């Protein structure tokens with residue numbers, strides 16, 4: 001049977017990708033940020049997952065404003081990255097698991113989450129930056145991946161509570177897969193940031209830290225916030241934080257905090273890393 005061992009959150013800021021490509025990890029701007037990822041990488045070595053379900057938002061590479069599904073799942077055996085204009089080099093192909101994806105899609109749709117199923121999917125910085133943060137030191141990606149894209153771009157967006165519920169349905173879907181597989185969920189994006197308009201550069205450190213605390217034992221607090229409230233507090237792109245709730249919903253009610261790291265700013269964003277392990 002497939003088993004969820006834990007999950008993690010991470011921001012996906014493109015500048016991180018540029019820093020990794022340029023080998024800037026030990027420079028003054030980046031050292032503290034990248035040092036914070038070492039315990040997460042060690043945890044991944046310890047739990048040794050077979051597959052990562054990576055919850056992220058596409059920013060216009062695969063879906064554009066004329067055509068955005070609310071919830072989409074990759075159902076392919078491989079996924080490519082491509083140039084999206086940030087100057088990031090395209091990564092190696094990611095291996096998927098179409099059979100597992102179709103099982104998840106079927107289970108989620110049976111649970112009334114009407115997923116868009118994508119047999120071709122380009123994955124953008126929302127996907128490749130988290131993968132690079134964990135595994136860029138290896139010659140190839142050591143896990144299979146399933147992309148799960150949430151619309152955080154074109155309003156109307158799904159609510160925080162709907163994202164938590166999607167995560168809970170995802171848990172049922174994963175745990176009903178008959179093949180053996182160790183699964184880790186990545187909930188990516190956030191934390192507070194606004195890249196445009198009068199409030200460009202807005203960050204709310206108190207809100208970010210409260211979310212990192214509350215998501216562990218009281219995710220309902222975050223799920224109770226409206227999207228307009230989250231945008232008011234955390235900025236227009238701070239709404240990406242709703243994707244963390246998909247990861248949290250997929251884990252057990254009781255989780256252990258393995259590692260927590262917050263660094264601000266990274267580019268224009270508060271950056272949060274949280275590693276959670278399922279308690280028995």
Ligand code: DHB
Nearest residue numbers: 013014193266267268269
């Ligand atoms: C930045 C953050 C993002 O989440 C993103 O998608 C693009 C840029 C930033 O802070 O630069």
Ligand code: FE
Nearest residue numbers: 012189237240
């Ligand atoms: Fe983003």
